[in-house]
């Protein structure tokens with residue numbers, strides 16, 4: 001490979017001034033020369049693209065001189081002795097199949113691209129991420145470094161949980177992450193869930209349950225929401241479901257955690273219902289299954305080893321008690337659920353519900369829902385329902401009165417509450433209703449819980 005092969009344009013439209021340009025090219029050529037017998041960048045098997053194209057794309061985008069220097073360190077410390085092909089070229093990173101010829105061990109080397117273009121839509125994951133907030137650097141290299149570090153730390157967290165299958169994280173150097181390689185042999189990568197050859201309906205249902213249990217274990221044990229969970233970021237390896245690609249994963253108190261979790265649930269349900277054509281559970285039920293603490297979720301679940309650690313069998317038995325989606329209504333409820341504003345931490349729920357929540361006697365899903373959206377939802381939908389519930393609107397008035405101050409509805413209340421939830425209110429009634437809600441709020445403020453008391457309860461509620 002001569003130096004002319006590697007234009008120094010890092011693929012992000014920036015060009016260097018001449019002197020830097022030539023020295024970079026020379027440096028790059030030297031390093032590659034030094035390792036040329038160790039670095040084969042050919043794309044792997046299936047979609048083999050011509051050597052030149054793969055090479056140029058890779059070098060332009062991923063192997064800049066600085067990255068090559070760090071790669072040199074990984075060679076020098078003996079972790080790997082050869083890069084033997086490119087498994088995947090993604091938006092943000094390329095994955096290479098590597099090995100240590102002495103030990104015979106195989107590794108996946110994930111090299112993050114340093115061009116700034118790929119990182120513009122990452123901020124929503126980083127903003128509010130207290131573990132990295134202070135390091136929200138604008139410098140693309142620093143951003144890439146933080147991102148790779150986040151993936152490495154999250155992968156370590158996953159790998160420390162015995163019930164979760166994930167590639168073992170080995171080494172991190174700047175934007176290069178070395179991990180265990182999941183292979184079917186001869187260097188071929190094990191298939192993504194999307195490409196797995198399911199042998200029958202039972203196996204599809206098995207992996208669906210595995211995905212749901214995985215999300216609960218990630219949330220309850222690793223305190224993480226994956227935030228990009230799909231059939232592309234899971235692999236079937238030795239008949240087990242492996243999860244990876246956790247650079248964007250966030251903790252439950254991240255401002256967007258509940259939204260990311262609902263996105264993951266929707267992605268999983270879509271894959272199994274649309275592509276694999278099986279019946280799936282309502283998203284709201286899955287959400288409750290994932291976020292609800294053990295003693296609340298399994299309070300009424302009869303099971304002989306209920307108090308033991310949550311095993312996969314135990315969680316599977318519980319899932320089998322849930323009813324699958326079966327009607328248009330279920331679909332509609334999922335749409336509503338997706339649009340609701342969910343608070344992501346105990347600090348954001350209303351005082352009056354706090355006591356109920358902290359001794360675990362309210363449904364942790366519905367009552368975590370911000371009232372504003374429900375009211376908005378009621379009124380928005382009232383127009384549609386106005387015609388067919390006009391006749392019975394008067395007898396509902398009194399129901400409405402005694403609940404007017406309670407903007408939250410528990411699941412049961414919602415289910416058997418007459419549909420005056422969606423009853424449209426005319427102007428005076430709306431004014432009267434508003435008045436009542438204001439009075440109720442004023443009443444409430446009198447018995448407001450002091451901040452330090454609330455703090456203590458939050459601590460207790462988290463144990």
Ligand SMILES: Nc1ncnc2c1ncn2[C@@H]1O[C@H](COP(=O)(O)OP(=O)(O)OP(=O)(O)O)[C@@H](O)[C@H]1O
Nearest residue numbers: 088090091092093095108167180181182189232245
């Ligand atoms: N440890 C591994 N062992 C085997 N194959 C792997 C491993 N890690 C990743 N891969 C393969 O590489 C692909 C891309 O990996 P990953 O999702 O982590 O990178 P990415 O930057 O998110 O890429 P993309 O943008 O395509 O999702 C995976 O879908 C998988 O097929």
Ligand SMILES: [Mg+2]
Nearest residue numbers: 090232233245
């Ligand atoms: Mg990925």
